[in-house]
Amino acid sequence: MDTSSFKRYDTHVMDSKCFYNTYFSASTDKDLLYELVDFPIKVLYDCVKLGLIKGHRMIDLSAGTNLFQILPMYECFSDITILEINDGCIADMEKWVNGEEDAYDWAHAVKVLEELRGCSINWKEMENDLRSRVKRILKCDLNKENPTDPLF
Secondary structure (H helix, E strand, C coil): CCHHHHCCCCCCCCCHHHHHHHHCCCCCCHHHHHHHHHHHHHHHHHHHHCCCCCCCEEEEECCCCCCCCCCCCHHHCCEEEEEECCHHHHHHHHHHHCCCCCCCCCHHHHHHHHHHHCCCCCHHHHHHHHHHHEEEEEECCCCCCCCCCCCC
């Protein structure tokens, strides 16, 4: 049997607001939030501290309009590309990059980073710095051999 018939990508319909509220918002169950947001931030931060993450360009592909995984390492990259699989997620990510009021709030994830660094971070300045490094938000097609073709 062809295993590709079991693939399911939310390329057309995804309620990113429900996804964010259920798994990644500050109101998410604390244990789940630790597993899905806090712990990955801590691991990535440790990798940055050890010099294991560095470069010029970062390409991010994650489920939904998530930013927490970029936070601990964004300063290592001057050119960030965010790949999304549907138009709704692209629109939501553009809201955040443009600083719109109804964009998803990632302040709770920034607080995790503050604790790791042992200092208070001006999270608005950090968000603005991250926004300035996001050079493109692109749609990718996970059904293609090269999902970013013809862009990369």
